[in-house]
Every structure is written in structure tokens, then in C-alpha cells.
Amino acid sequence: MIKEKTKSEHKSSVNSFIKYFKxxxxxxxxxxLLSDEEILETxxxxxxxxxxxxxxxxxxxxxxxxxxxxxxxxxIFTEERYxxxxxxxxxxxxxxxxxxxxxxxxxSGTDYVxxxxxxxxxxxxxxxxxxxxxxxxxxxxxVFADDKLKIxxxxxxxxxxxxxxxxxDTDAKGKTKNSYVKNTGRLIMVIxxxxxxxxYNHIMNKVARxxxxxxxxxxxxxKLSPVGNNPTKMQHILGxxxxxxxxxxxxxxxxxxxxxxxxxxxxxxxxxxxxxSSYLDKYDYTPAAKKDAFDKINAQLKLNAKI
Numbered sequence: 001m002i003k004e005k006t007k008s009e010h011k012s013s014v015n016s017f018i019k020y021f022k023x024x025x026x027x028x029x030x031x032x033l034l035s036d037e038e039i040l041e042t043x044x045x046x047x048x049x050x051x052x053x054x055x056x057x058x059x060x061x062x063x064x065x066x067x068x069x070x071x072x073x074x075x076i077f078t079e080e081r082y083x084x085x086x087x088x089x090x091x092x093x094x095x096x097x098x099x100x101x102x103x104x105x106x107x108s109g110t111d112y113v114x115x116x117x118x119x120x121x122x123x124x125x126x127x128x129x130x131x132x133x134x135x136x137x138x139x140x141x142x143v144f145a146d147d148k149l150k151i152x153x154x155x156x157x158x159x160x161x162x163x164x165x166x167x168x169d170t171d172a173k174g175k176t177k178n179s180y181v182k183n184t185g186r187l188i189m190v191i192x193x194x195x196x197x198x199x200y201n202h203i204m205n206k207v208a209r210x211x212x213x214x215x216x217x218x219x220x221x222x223k224l225s226p227v228g229n230n231p232t233k234m235q236h237i238l239g240x241x242x243x244x245x246x247x248x249x250x251x252x253x254x255x256x257x258x259x260x261x262x263x264x265x266x267x268x269x270x271x272x273x274x275x276x277s278s279y280l281d282k283y284d285y286t287p288a289a290k291k292d293a294f295d296k297i298n299a300q301l302k303l304n305a306k307i
Contacts, residue, residue: 008219008226010066012131013059019127020046029073036084049122050096051236052132057089096236113252114300116140116238116245121304123237129215135160135228136237139245141304142187142208149207149301151259152267154200155249158242159191160228165216180224182216185209191269198269207307250279256293 017023020042021031031039039060047053064082067073120140123133138160145153163178169186172179177190185208189200204212212224227233235241240248250268253259254275261272268275285293 004226008131008221010059010062012127013056016046016056016127016130017059029067029070029076032073032077032081036081036088040088046126047122049119050092051239052119052123052126054089054093054096055132055233055236057085057092060085061089113248113297116240117300117304119237119239124211129211129218131215131219131225131227132233132237134212134215135225135234137208137211138225138228139234139238142204142212143249144205145202147205147207147305149205149305152249152253152264153202154187154189155246155268156189157191157246157269158229158231158234159189160225163187163189163224163228165222165224180212182213185213197271198266205305207305210307247279247281250275251281251283252293252297254280255283255285256290256297 014028017031018025018028021034023031034042043053043056047056061082063073064077064079067077117140120133120136123130123136127133139156141149143152143155144150159178163180166172166179166181168183169181172181172186172188177188179188180186181188185204187200187202187204191199203209227237231242238245246268250264253264253267254261261275264275265271268279270279
């Protein structure tokens with residue numbers, strides 16, 4: 001039995017392949033009349049970000065089992081091709097992870113902050129409203145409540161496993177503690193062990209609302225993000241793991257943007273002692289490096305803030 005989340009991911013990949021290879025949905029198998037090199041070339045153009053492209057690479061060998069009863073498909077997609085695509089996916093995945101780890105080792109965080117937001121823009125262009133794009137929105141552009149993306153409001157852990165989509169605020173109160181309200185764009189989050197001290201109830205910014213609402217219209221569902229709590233998937237989408245992601249926000253907004261630690265407590269969902277002992281690093285910015293980071297990050301956020 002295939003899980004609903006897996007079905008949703010497969011459907012998203014199928015739709016992407018139909019779009020980028022200009023396929024007739026009734027004749028999906030003909031894509032494999034192309035050579036593997038031609039498929040690679042098209043996917044590289046469609047997905048310039050390696051971490052998102054790898055997801056499509058992995059989908060191809062999965063088709064080998066999903067379409068085992070399609071005689072035409074089995075004839076043109078041989079076991080040899082299956083093994084080749086499995087190798088392509090794993091090799092590129094390892095390469096992507098290696099590049100990500102190298103960036104982490106040689107940066108203070110400011111080097112890959114713009115990249116994370118660039119990934120959201122790339123997904124916005126490639127497949128707006130897709131599962132991957134909405135997950136990227138929630139962890140980047142959606143962090144900010146204001147439309148200009150100036151002040152972070154909620155830097156999530158892997159929190160989006162059970163956020164119901166409801167029509168209005170009354171439904172939100174009656175149905176679930178975690179909700180996205182379609183009529184108003186309100187996000188309500190009451191989360192686990194931090195719920196007694198930290199919770200979130202705010203209207204999301206215009207860009208986040210635009211693409212979330214687009215996604216719900218294109219892909220009707222009752223949960224906000226089918227992939228937003230999957231650590232492996234989110235690392236592919238953002239380019240960093242959730243712990244590093246949260247550490248990055250803590251350090252950038254405390255050191256570069258000079259937000260007081262107390263103000264960041266509500267945003268991060270932890271107290272000042274936790275911030276100091278577990279989140280703040282020892283990296284010391286020079287005045288020039290601080291200005292460069294400030295300008296670079298602000299320039300990127302302006303791009304993401306555009307409707």
C-alpha cells in the first residue's frame with residue numbers, strides 16, 4: 001500500500017515531467033524513447049538547483065516498479081537503464097550533500113542564506129504552488145509576517161506535519177489547534193512542548209498567501225504541506241538541515257540585523273538561555289563583512305518579496 005504522501009509526491013513528479021517534456025498524459029511512457037542524456041539535459045534546464053533536481057532523478061528508477069505492468073514501458077526502460085538512473089540519482093545526491101556540507105564548513109551562514117531564498121524563487125519559476133514550492137515558502141518567505149520581509153515572525157522546526165486547511169476562523173477554533181485559514185491567510189500554530197510559552201497566530205504576508213492559495217486551488221487537499229515535516233526532503237529543498245537552518249536565523253538576525261535576543265525568543269520558540277547555550281555561534285564578523293552580509297541578504301529578500 002502506497003502512502004498518501006508518497007502518492008502526492010509521485011503525482012507532483014508526473015505533472016512536472018508532463019510539463020517539461022510536453023507529454024500527452026495518456027502516453028507518458030514515450031518519454032523513455034529519449035536517451036538518458038536527453039532526459040538529463042531537459043531536467044537540468046528545468047531544475048537548475050541540484051537539490052531539487054535530484055528528487056526527479058530518484059523518481060525515474062521508482063517508475064521501474066510503478067509501471068511494471070506497462071509492457072511498452074518495460075520494453076524501452078530496461079533493467080540496465082534502471083540501474084543507470086539509480087546510480088545517477090545516488091551519485092548526484094551525494095555530490096549535492098557534499099557541496100552543502102562544504103559550504104557549511106566554510107561559511108558563517110551568510111553564504112547560504114541567499115541561496116536558500118534563491119531556491120524558493122527557482123521553485124516559484126519552475127513549478128509555482130507545487131508541494132516542494134509550498135514547503136520552501138513556509139521555511140523562507142513565509143517566516144515573515146510583513147510584506148517587505150523585514151522582521152521574522154516564526155522560524156519553524158519541522159512543524160508542518162498536521163496543519164489543517166480550513167475555510168474561516170470559526171472552523172479553525174473548532175477543528176484543530178494547527179490551521180491555515182483560507183479566507184484570511186491566517187496561520188495558527190500551537191506546537192508540542194513549547195506550546196505553553198510560544199504559539200503563533202498571524203496573517204501571512206502577501207507573497208506566501210498568494211502561492212499557498214494557488215497551491216490549494218491547483219492541488220485540493222486538507223493539509224497545508226505534505227512534505228514540510230520530512231527532514232530529508234526539506235534538506236533537498238533548502239540546501240541545509242533544519243537544525244542548521246534555525247541556528248542560521250538566530251545568528252543572522254541577532255548579529256547582522258541586531259534584533260535583541262529577547263525579541264527573537266518568540267520567533268524561535270525558545271528562551272534566551274537556550275539561544276546563548278545552543279544556538280549562538282562564536283563567529284565574529286568584521287564591520288565590512290557585516291555590511292556585506294546585511295546588503296546581500298536584504299537584496300535577496302527584496303527579490304523574494306515581489307508579488
